[in-house]
Amino acid sequence: MTVPAVGALTALAALLGLTAALGACGRRAACTASDLLVASRGVTPWWNASAISGEYISAASFLGTAGLVLAYGADMLWLPIAAAAGHVLLLAFVTAPLRRSGAYTVSDFAEWRLGSRAVRRIVTACVCFIGWFYLLPQFEGAGVTLRVLTGAPVWAGWAVVVAVTLALVLSGGMRSITMVQAVQFWVKLAAVAVPAAALLGLWHMSGGPGPLGDGVPRFDRTTRVHMRTDAAVTVPADVTVTARGRVDGARRDGGPLALAAGRHTIGRGTDVVFPAGAAVPHAERLPAQDSGTWATPFARGEEHGLYRTYSAMLGVMLGTMGLPHILMRFYTSTSGSAARRTAALVPVLLALFYVFPALYGTFGRLYAPELLMTGDTDATVLLLPGRMLPGAPGSLLTGLVTAGAFAAFISTSCGLAVAVGGTLAQCARRTDPAAFRAGVAVALAAPLALLPGTGAHGAAGLVTVALGVSACSLCPLLVLGIWWRGLTPAGAAAGLLAGGGLAVAAGAARLCRAAPAGWPAALLAEPALLIAPGAFAAMVAVSLLTRRRVPRHTDRALRRLHCPPDPGTGRRAGPRPLVPPDRPFIA
Amino acid sequence: MAAERVAVTAAPRARGPEKGGARSAVPRAAGAGPPRPDPLHTALQTAPAPGAAEVRALIRAQLRTALGTCAIVAAVLAGLPLLALVPAVARARVHGVPLCWLVLIGGVQPFWIAIAFRQLRRAERAERAMGRG
Numbered sequence: 001m002t003v004p005a006v007g008a009l010t011a012l013a014a015l016l017g018l019t020a021a022l023g024a025c026g027r028r029a030a031c032t033a034s035d036l037l038v039a040s041r042g043v044t045p046w047w048n049a050s051a052i053s054g055e056y057i058s059a060a061s062f063l064g065t066a067g068l069v070l071a072y073g074a075d076m077l078w079l080p081i082a083a084a085a086g087h088v089l090l091l092a093f094v095t096a097p098l099r100r101s102g103a104y105t106v107s108d109f110a111e112w113r114l115g116s117r118a119v120r121r122i123v124t125a126c127v128c129f130i131g132w133f134y135l136l137p138q139f140e141g142a143g144v145t146l147r148v149l150t151g152a153p154v155w156a157g158w159a160v161v162v163a164v165t166l167a168l169v170l171s172g173g174m175r176s177i178t179m180v181q182a183v184q185f186w187v188k189l190a191a192v193a194v195p196a197a198a199l200l201g202l203w204h205m206s207g208g209p210g211p212l213g214d215g216v217p218r219f220d221r222t223t224r225v226h227m228r229t230d231a232a233v234t235v236p237a238d239v240t241v242t243a244r245g246r247v248d249g250a251r252r253d254g255g256p257l258a259l260a261a262g263r264h265t266i267g268r269g270t271d272v273v274f275p276a277g278a279a280v281p282h283a284e285r286l287p288a289q290d291s292g293t294w295a296t297p298f299a300r301g302e303e304h305g306l307y308r309t310y311s312a313m314l315g316v317m318l319g320t321m322g323l324p325h326i327l328m329r330f331y332t333s334t335s336g337s338a339a340r341r342t343a344a345l346v347p348v349l350l351a352l353f354y355v356f357p358a359l360y361g362t363f364g365r366l367y368a369p370e371l372l373m374t375g376d377t378d379a380t381v382l383l384l385p386g387r388m389l390p391g392a393p394g395s396l397l398t399g400l401v402t403a404g405a406f407a408a409f410i411s412t413s414c415g416l417a418v419a420v421g422g423t424l425a426q427c428a429r430r431t432d433p434a435a436f437r438a439g440v441a442v443a444l445a446a447p448l449a450l451l452p453g454t455g456a457h458g459a460a461g462l463v464t465v466a467l468g469v470s471a472c473s474l475c476p477l478l479v480l481g482i483w484w485r486g487l488t489p490a491g492a493a494a495g496l497l498a499g500g501g502l503a504v505a506a507g508a509a510r511l512c513r514a515a516p517a518g519w520p521a522a523l524l525a526e527p528a529l530l531i532a533p534g535a536f537a538a539m540v541a542v543s544l545l546t547r548r549r550v551p552r553h554t555d556r557a558l559r560r561l562h563c564p565p566d567p568g569t570g571r572r573a574g575p576r577p578l579v580p581p582d583r584p585f586i587a
Numbered sequence: 588m589a590a591e592r593v594a595v596t597a598a599p600r601a602r603g604p605e606k607g608g609a610r611s612a613v614p615r616a617a618g619a620g621p622p623r624p625d626p627l628h629t630a631l632q633t634a635p636a637p638g639a640a641e642v643r644a645l646i647r648a649q650l651r652t653a654l655g656t657c658a659i660v661a662a663v664l665a666g667l668p669l670l671a672l673v674p675a676v677a678r679a680r681v682h683g684v685p686l687c688w689l690v691l692i693g694g695v696q697p698f699w700i701a702i703a704f705r706q707l708r709r710a711e712r713a714e715r716a717m718g719r720g
Contacts, residue, residue, distance in 0.1 A: 077691035078668070084699045085660050092653040092706050295688040297671040309668050317664070337711065344707040351696035358692045483650055555639070562646045564714040 008149040011399030015187070015406050016164060022180045043178050043332045049345035051178045052329045054185030056083075056320075056346075057353055058134070058412035059141030062188060062405055064460030065354075067377030069361025070368075071286050073294035075302070075309065076361075079460065080354040082313035084347050086320025091343035094321055097482045097561035099330050099339035106324050106474055107423050113481045115551045116489035119496070124427040126473040126500045127324045128443070131420035133466035133507055134323075135447040137459035138409045138416075141378065145405050147228075148379040149398065158451065160406075162444055165413040169421070169440050178332055181415070184407040185349065191404020192356040195385045195397040199363055202388055215290050217280045217369040224273045225370045227266045233281040233373055235259050236288055241278075245270025274370075283375035294365070304522040307529065312464065315528030319467025322474030324423065325415035337564060360384060378459055381405070417443045454511050464526075465507035472531040473500030476539050482561055484540075485554050491543025499535025503527060641717060648713040656706045663698065667691075 043051070061080070068076035103109035106127060111120040142161040143154030168180070216236055227245070239259050243252040246267025247259075263284070266272065274280075282288045293299040302308065320326070333339035364371060364380040368387050371377050382405065385397035421439030428435055454462075473496050480487045480495075506527040523530065543550075551557075670676055671687050679686040 074685075074688055074691060077688075081667075081691065081695045081699075082664065084696055085664060088660055088699050088703050088706065089657060091703055092656040092710075096710065292685070295685045296677050297668065297687055297691070299677065306668060306672070310665070313664055317660075337714070340707060340710060344703045347696070347699045347703045351700055354696060355693065483646075483653075558646060559642045562649060563642060564717070 005150040007395030007399035008402040011403040015403040045341040048342045050185045051181035053349040054181040055415040059137045059459040060463035062408040063378045065357035066360035066380045070364040071377045074297045082316040084350045086317040087346045090321045095343040096336035096340040100336040114489045122496045127423045131416045132447045137462035138413045141459045142409045161409045184411045187407045188404045221276045227270045232284040235281045236279040239278045242273045280369040281373045311526035311529035315468040315471045318471035318475040322470035325419040469503040472503035472535045476535045488543045488546045488549045490546040491539045494542040495535045495539030498538045502531045645717045652709045
């Protein structure tokens with residue numbers, strides 16, 4: 001076993017130990033205090049904001065963004081910006097009123113606000129699809145991490161994440177979820193910040209190339225590239241390599257081989273050794289760009305680039321407002337105004353974190369450019385420390401990054417499993433732990449079954465699909481439900497079905513690699529710019545058509561959503577929970 | 588229509604929002620409509636609830652604040668890509684690094700933090716104004 005592999009596995013074990021210890025600690029607390037107190041004690045804004053950021057930073061932020069930046073460059077920097085903007089809008093439109101409603105989940109809110117079981121069922125379906133699409137990249141990221149660092153088969157990573165999530169959620173460790181999530185945010189931040197500082201120092205001391213390199217990416221030393229799968233690559237310039245395996249269909253056994261510029265196929269398991277200074281071949285689906293093009297938005301002349309950028313930003317921004325596991329977290333704030341203060345701190349924490357993916361993407365182009373050839377761009381963050389800093393310090397940093405990556409997979413998976421499992425149990429009107437466990441099993445089993453068939457999409461791409469569904473269904477429901485008196489159950493149902501249905505269909509088509517060209521491809525990949533306004537419009541239009549069926553308690557509901565508590569009683573615990581607090585999944 | 592709504596909301600409200608105790612021991616079916624008055628806090632029923640007109644004014648004020656924040660966010664998100672398309676901006680460099688790259692990495696997030704705190708301050712001010720009124 002290689003040295004970085006040992007570092008990675010040790011760090012993984014340490015992280016799991018820490019998580020188990022925090023969980024056990026929380027369980028003891030929950031046994032001594034009543035469940036009710038745990039639910040209503042409330043958490044300080046800083047602590048809760050850490051937990052929210054911890055849950056939000058998933059495989060996509062941790063691994064995916066750096067990979068996208070490495071592969072596509074500046075065009076991908078819009079995504080973290082839109083994600084933070086989504087949290088600003090969440091603060092402006094949703095948090096305080098949602099907390100005052102006392103609803104624990106989005107489906108509770110929908111049924112309470114609109115008084116309709118049917119709407120609750122549709123919301124439950126939307127929550128399930130969002131959860132499933134969002135869990136896929138967590139599992140896939142775990143598979144990639146273990147495969148890249150230890151050579152384990154991908155299902156090993158899936159198994160670790162599913163097993164740990166099940167153990168944490170079902171053992172009742174979820175009661176301590178706030179603590180686990182908050183600590184894991186700081187673990188994740190340290191896991192990217194410490195290696196990044198080391199890499200920056202190293203780069204500075206070695207008087208390395210300009211931060212963006214010059215021209216196309218090149219191997220900085222003689223590099224052996226191992227191809228894990230059959231692949232087609234584009235070689236930018238004639239180069240002489242040595243190859244062992246199959247190249248262009250012919251068997252090679254380690255002798256020199258002249259590769260002409262152009263397309264070549266390389267067989268599975270082939271090792272190719274490139275001389276220092278050779279331009280890096282690119283996997284066929286990735287664009288080859290010189291540094292100027294790479295660092296400038298829209299410079300690579302992608303088809304419908306402006307539409308794609310706007311649509312991706314809108315999807316990520318609105319999608320962030322409707323994520324069921326994030327919304328649930330605000331329930332642990334004591335009051336509406338505490339929830340609002342919590343939400344205001346989240347952009348601060350995200351800004352701290354989001355500096356790093358771009359940094360890793362930039363360094364990846366200089367020091368791990370062969371990822372552009374193998375297409376494993378999600379591994380950028382994982383491989384860089386070992387690549388730049390060989391030996392024990394490198395494997396120590398690799399271990400740190402691995403711990404952060406698994407913290408990302410596990411915290412997001414736990415949050416989603418609880419959100420989906422709880423929503424399903426509530427929808428079945430069951431309060432017993434067995435129903436919750438069944439819900440959790442459904443939440444985890446569906447993406448696990450889908451995973452082998454989806455192929456390589458990259459973590460960030462898959463999360464974008466989940467955010468798109470959220471942007472087109474739950475976001476309009478929350479915004480209109482909180483701010484507009486005129487929303488009717490029929491209007492909400494129409495918007496949810498139209499927006500959510502279309503977004504799920506587009507996501508499924510994208511997963512199944514239906515790959516048309518031109519506008520259909522752009523619309524299928526980034527549908528939010530069309531569907532999200534459509535969902536808003538459908539909700540408003542159908543509500544206006546059925547305006548006699550505005551629920552009777554609407555005015556009372558809006559008063560409860562928007563009025564702060566009386567100053568004299570403001571120190572009381574938050575609003576009465578809509579869910580009995582002895583539910584097993586109360587955070 | 589509007590008059591009818593006012594009539595509904597003008598009815599004296601039994602329990603002010605956020606006065607319910609999370610300590611209520613009665614488990615209720617999830618989301619079975621708005622909560623019933625809390626017997627533990629019947630004393631609070633005598634506290635005057637804010638009038639319907641006041642509530643409407645507060646909601647309008649909060650909505651204005653939220654829409655203002657939304658407009659700023661939308662303007663930045665819609666404007667930045669267009670700005671990046673201007674050839675002079677796309678070519679601009681600081682110490683050899685494209686300006687766009689620097690702005691996208693470090694320039695926008697601090698702005699979001701400022702907008703978030705502005706929104707927080709304004710929303711809290713609107714609520715305090717209502718409390719005084």
